Every structure is written in structure tokens, then in C-alpha cells.
Amino acid sequence: MALRCTECGALTIPEGPELDLSVTTDLGTLARHLxxxxxxxxxxDSERLYVREVVSKADARLACVEDEISRLEDRLKVLLREHALLSEYRTKNVGILSPLRRMPPEILGQIFSWALPTDEQAKSPAYRPNPKDSPWVLTWISSRWRAIAVSTHSLWSLVHVDAAGSLHSLSMIQTQVQRARGLKIHFYGRQERNAAPQIQLFxxxxxxxxxxxxxxxxxxxxxVPRLDSLRGQLPALRRLWLEWDTxxxxxxxxxxxxxxxxxxLVDVGVHSGNHFIPVSLPARPNHITRYDxxxxxxxxxxxxxxLPNLVEARLQASLGAPWPDHTNHKTSLPHLRRLYASQTQVLNYLxxxxxxxxxxxxxxxxxxxCKQSISAFIRRSSCSLRRLCLEGPPLDPESLTFVLSNNSSVVELINITADAKDxxxxxxxAENPFFPVAPHLSAIHFDLTSGSIDYDLYLNILESRCRAPHYSLKSATLLVPLDQGPSPAVLSKLDSLRSRRGLEVKVLSGVKARIERDTWLYKACWTST
Structure with a gap:
């Protein structure tokens, strides 16, 4: 039987045994019907008549239920509409209480800067400035946000132009330059593309x-001919990177x-690629601290x-060039703290x-x-080398052992190679035939993105050095190909080393691995190569 709700009077339909549509109380008839x-x-024939009466009663009840459903649907639409209006009204009132409304403009501007593309993102070949991205999108939120974004000059300083895709309109770049104060120009010309729009923007x-x-x-x-207009017009330029397209x-x-x-100028980098083209440096280049x-x-x-005041240098020496005699003349770099040499021979001259x-x-x-060159360079320099990164084919066991054993200041070892099993x-x-090899190492890093990884051997290094009484290992990094990540069992063992031994261990792949490798090789994060 249908019941009325005591609170709102709405019709309710009972379920289960209470839903009784029978037209008789005769137990025999009811049993036969079931x-x-x-x-x-x-x-x-007599049973057919009984069933028709049951169907008629069910039709009446269905009509009643359908009427009530229709009424409730209409009521639900009203309630949903009211709910939407109330939610919108509440949201607007909560927004009045938002801390963002009381946040000082300079703090909000700093938060806006965190939404900008990073140097790594900006130099990616896939990066394309988009009006829907920051900082442009910040001007669409509210009048206050627009005013703060427009007046925060640093948000507009990075101007990215890449002729490989569709170029920004000149008016858009004009707007950005107008809003900026200092400018960071990333301009990637393309030899095979139409030169006219590139020249216009440049x-x-x-x-x-x-x-x-x-x-x-x-x-x-x-x-290149347009560079003549820059002569004497670069009073604020601090970082320079030049490269050629083809x-x-x-x-x-x-x-x-x-x-x-x-x-x-403090940071100068030139990647000639095909053949070296000289680039003039300032007449008094004492401010230059980085060179690539x-x-x-x-x-x-x-x-x-x-360049007597260099702090960091990347010396990429041509492989086929003749090497002059190095026995008498050594170039002294008294302030150099970080060095990349593309060939071991470079060390003989420094x-x-x-x-x-x-x-x-x-x-x-x-x-x-390599053992002789590296050791002689460190001895000649009398430096306290803290980090040594070896890129390319691994040193033979005797050479690596010699270098590490005779330079106890080296506490961080990095290997970028395709095969690191040896x-x-x-x-x-436990397996080291020259035991002990560099017990003073506090960090060991491997880049195996171009090779394969034996995770069991890698775990042996970490576990054995963590257990050894006089070993100092505190951190380890492993760069791997995207398709050769560690298994769940390996990850579990690495987590155990973190928790039990306090070892800081990272396994990176993809873009994160490339960023880490660039850091080891002292590549500037803001350049494109």
C-alpha cells in the first residue's frame, strides 16, 4: 500500500512484502498465482480472470507512481536550479574572504613568476609560446591580476622566437617588449624557412x-648581416650563446x-658546429666568469x-686539430672552479x-x-678536487683505482658511459680486487641512458658500501633509459637503503635525466644545445 510521508506529504511506495497487489486472501489462489x-x-479460465484483475490493480498503482515521479522530477529540477544558484552565490561570497584579495601586489607578482616556463622548458624543441599560457593568461583573470601582471616587468622579459613553428605576431612581441624592462632574447632562426619574417622580428x-x-x-x-646594428648597443648584455642552424x-x-x-658580459658560449667562426670578446674581458x-x-x-677570472669553463677542443708541444707552457686559470674538457689532452696544457x-x-x-693526464694535472694544479666526472669509455680498473686512491679529496664520482659493469x-x-677503492667517496652517480643496467650489480655497490665500516656513501644517482626502469623488487630494496641506511638515492629518466646530466657536464640550462 502507498503511504504518505509524515514530513512533506509525498507519496511513498513500500518495497518487498508490503507491495501487495493481490485481489483475494484465499491461500490456495495465492499459491497458484505464485x-x-x-x-x-x-x-x-478462472485464473485468467484473477490475473486480469491483478494487472488492472497494478496499472492503477503504476499510474499513481508515474504521477508522483513526474511531480518529484519537477521538484528536483527546481531544487537543482536553486542548488546551482546558491552554490554560485556562496562561491562569490567565499571569494570575498580569499587571502588573495589581501595579498600584497609584490607577493602576488612573485607567485606569478613561478608559473613562467623554466629555462629547460623554453629551450626544448617542442616549446611554443602560447597566449593561453603564462604570463598572458594572468591578464584575463581580473582587473587587479591584470594590473599586477602588466606592471611586473620580469614576467615579460623572456622573448622566445622559433622560426620552426608559427611565429608570434609582431604586435604581440611589441606588447611584451613594452611591458618588460630587461629582456632575455631566445631567437632560433631556421635556414630553410622564409627569411623575411625572421629578419623583421629580429x-x-x-x-x-x-x-x-x-x-x-x-x-x-x-x-648574420643584421648583427652589425648591435655593435655598441649592448650595454646590459650579461649572457651570450651563439650557434648556427646548418x-x-x-x-x-x-x-x-x-x-x-x-x-x-659574464657568460659567453659559442657552438660553431661545422667549422669555427671567431667571435670578438670585449677589449677588457675581466668580467667574464663562464666560457663555453x-x-x-x-x-x-x-x-x-x-680571461683571467674564469670560474667555469667548457673546453670543447676539435678532435682532429694538431696539438702543440705542452712541456713548457701551461695556461694558468687561478679562479677556475669547474672545468669540462672534451678531451683528456686538454689537461696537459692547464x-x-x-x-x-x-x-x-x-x-x-x-x-x-688518462691516469697520467688526470693525475699530473691535479698534482700540477695542487687543487682540492671534490668532484670527478668521467664521460665515455670507462677507465681500466688500475687507472681508476690509481686516480681515486691518490686523490682523497675526490668525494663525488660520476660516470657517463654505455657499459658500467666493470x-x-x-x-x-666485497668483490673489489684492489680493496679498498676510495672508501672516502660520499656520492656515486651513473648515467647509463645510452646502455643497459644490471640492477643486481648496482645494488651490490650500494649495499656493500653502506655496510662497510669505513665507507662514507651518502648519496647515489642512476640515470636510465625510459624503457629500463627498475622493477618493483629493485625499488623496494632502494627504499630499504633509504630508510635503514639513510642513503639518498635517485633513479631518473627522460627529461629529468637529461637535466641532471647537463648539470654534471656544466651545460648552461638556458642555452638550446
Whole structure:
């Protein structure tokens, strides 16, 4: 039987045994009716009449229920509409109480800066500025946000132009330049693309070169002549990175002179690629503290002699260039703290007493050559080297053992190689035939993104050094290919080392691995190469 709700009077339909549509109380008839509903037996004439009466009663009840459903649906629509209006009204009132309304503009501007693309994102080939991204989208939220975003000059300083995709409209870049104060220009020209729009954008940006603080420029043959307008117009430029798009982009280019009058340069990088093209440095380059160049060694030696205050240097020496005699002349870099050498031979020409970190690309050289070069360089420099990064084929066990054992100041070892199995064995406590090898190492890092990983051997290093009484291992990093990540069992063992031994251990792949490797090799995060 249908019942009325005592609170609102709405009709309710009972369930289960209370839903009684029978038209008789005769137990025999009821039992026969139940049998017919649960079997395929044919009804008798008298039973057919009874069932018709039950159907008629059910029809009446259904009509009543359908009317009530329709009424409740109409009521539900009213309630949902009211709910939506109340929610919107409440949200607006809660917004009045939001701490963001009381936040000082300078703090909100700082928060806005966290939404900007990072240097790593900006230099990615896949990066394309989008009006729906920060900082443009910040101007659409409210009048207050727009005013703060427009007046926060640093939000607009990064100007990214890449001719590989659709170029920003000139009016959009004009707006950004107008809102910025100092400018960081990332301009990636493309030799195979239409030169006219690239020249137009570069010409406009050059009109504001007195505000350039950083310039990352990929040159084409059409853009090089436009560099003449920059001469004497770069008073604020601090960071410079130049590269060429293709070998054709270097045709008939002998010299880049415009940067010879840039008095504030502190960071200079040039990647020539196909063949070296000289770039003028300021007449008094004492402010330059970072240097990244690919050239033959005589060119490096000449330029390094002019840069006495270098703190960080990436010396990419041409492989096929003749190496002059190094027995008498050593270039002294008294303030150098971080060094990357693309060949071991570079070390034969240098002395760096303040050096703390060094990365060396090890080529196929006679056994013992790297040991002699590295050890002689450290001894000659009398430096307290803290980090040693070896890139390329792994050193033979004797050489690595010699270098580490004779330089106890080296507490961080990095290997970037395709095959580290021999290194794993050398550095494992229990299996090391030269025991002990560098018990003073507090950090061991491997980049195996171009090879394969034996996780059992890797775990042996960590576990054995953590257990050994006089070992100092505190952190370890492993860079792996995307498709060779550790299994759940390996991850469990690494978690155990973190919790039981306090070991800081990271396993990275993809973009995070590339960023970590670039850091080990002292590549500037803001350049494109």
C-alpha cells in the first residue's frame, strides 16, 4: 500500500512484502498465482480472470507512481536550479574572504613568476609560446591580476622566437617588449624557412638591444648581416650563446665582431658546429666568469689567456686539430672552479689551483694515458678536487683505482658511459680486487641512458658500501633509459637503503635525466644545445 510521508506529504511506495497487489486472501489462489508467475504453466479460465484483475490493480498503482515521479522530477529540477544558484552565490561570497584579495601586489607578482616556463622548458624543441599560457593568461583573470601582471616587468622579459613553428605576431612581441624592462632574447632562426619574417622580428628586437640582458641566438646566413646594428648597443648584455642552424648558415662568414663592445658580459658560449667562426670578446674581458666554446686548442689557449677570472669553463677542443708541444707552457686559470674538457689532452696544457669540480670526456687512448693526464694535472694544479666526472669509455680498473686512491679529496664520482659493469665490480666492497677503492667517496652517480643496467650489480655497490665500516656513501644517482626502469623488487630494496641506511638515492629518466646530466657536464640550462 502507498503511504504518505509524515514530513512533506509525498507519496511513498513500500518495497518487498508490503507491495501487495493481490485481489483475494484465499491461500490456495495465492499459491497458484505464485506458481504461475514462476513457471510457464498455462492458466485456467478462472485464473485468467484473477490475473486480469491483478494487472488492472497494478496499472492503477503504476499510474499513481508515474504521477508522483513526474511531480518529484519537477521538484528536483527546481531544487537543482536553486542548488546551482546558491552554490554560485556562496562561491562569490567565499571569494570575498580569499587571502588573495589581501595579498600584497609584490607577493602576488612573485607567485606569478613561478608559473613562467623554466629555462629547460623554453629551450626544448617542442616549446611554443602560447597566449593561453603564462604570463598572458594572468591578464584575463581580473582587473587587479591584470594590473599586477602588466606592471611586473620580469614576467615579460623572456622573448622566445622559433622560426620552426608559427611565429608570434609582431604586435604581440611589441606588447611584451613594452611591458618588460630587461629582456632575455631566445631567437632560433631556421635556414630553410622564409627569411623575411625572421629578419623583421629580429630587426624590431634589435631596436631594444640596449635592454638585452641575455641572448640565445641561432644564426642563419640572412641574420648574420643584421648583427652589425648591435655593435655598441649592448650595454646590459650579461649572457651570450651563439650557434648556427646548418652548415649552409655559416657560408661566407669569417668573423662576428659586434660583441666586442659588450662591457657587462659574464657568460659567453659559442657552438660553431661545422667549422669555427671567431667571435670578438670585449677589449677588457675581466668580467667574464663562464666560457663555453668549441674550437681547436691554439684558439682556446689564446682566448683563455685573455680571461683571467674564469670560474667555469667548457673546453670543447676539435678532435682532429694538431696539438702543440705542452712541456713548457701551461695556461694558468687561478679562479677556475669547474672545468669540462672534451678531451683528456686538454689537461696537459692547464693549471687550475682553485679547481673543485672537473668533467673529462675519455676517448679511446692508450692504457694509462688518462691516469697520467688526470693525475699530473691535479698534482700540477695542487687543487682540492671534490668532484670527478668521467664521460665515455670507462677507465681500466688500475687507472681508476690509481686516480681515486691518490686523490682523497675526490668525494663525488660520476660516470657517463654505455657499459658500467666493470665499474660496478671495481666499486663493490666485497668483490673489489684492489680493496679498498676510495672508501672516502660520499656520492656515486651513473648515467647509463645510452646502455643497459644490471640492477643486481648496482645494488651490490650500494649495499656493500653502506655496510662497510669505513665507507662514507651518502648519496647515489642512476640515470636510465625510459624503457629500463627498475622493477618493483629493485625499488623496494632502494627504499630499504633509504630508510635503514639513510642513503639518498635517485633513479631518473627522460627529461629529468637529461637535466641532471647537463648539470654534471656544466651545460648552461638556458642555452638550446
Amino acid at each position: 506458481t504461475l508467475m514462476n513457471t510457464n504453466d498455462p492458466p485456467q 630587426r624590431f628586437l634589435s631596436e631594444h638591444s640596449n635592454r638585452w640582458e641575455a641572448l640565445c641566438l641561432r644564426l642563419t646566413s640572412a641574420l 652548415p649552409e648558415s655559416q657560408n661566407r662568414i669569417d668573423w662576428i665582431e659586434c660583441f666586442g663592445v659588450a662591457p657587462c 666554446l668549441d674550437a681547436d686548442w691554439p684558439t682556446h689557449r689564446r682566448l683563455l689567456a685573455q 693549471k687550475a689551483p682553485a679547481l673543485e669540480e672537473m668533467a673529462v670526456h675519455v676517448h679511446d687512448v692508450p692504457p694509462g694515458y 665499474l660496478f665490480v671495481i666499486l663493490t666492497h
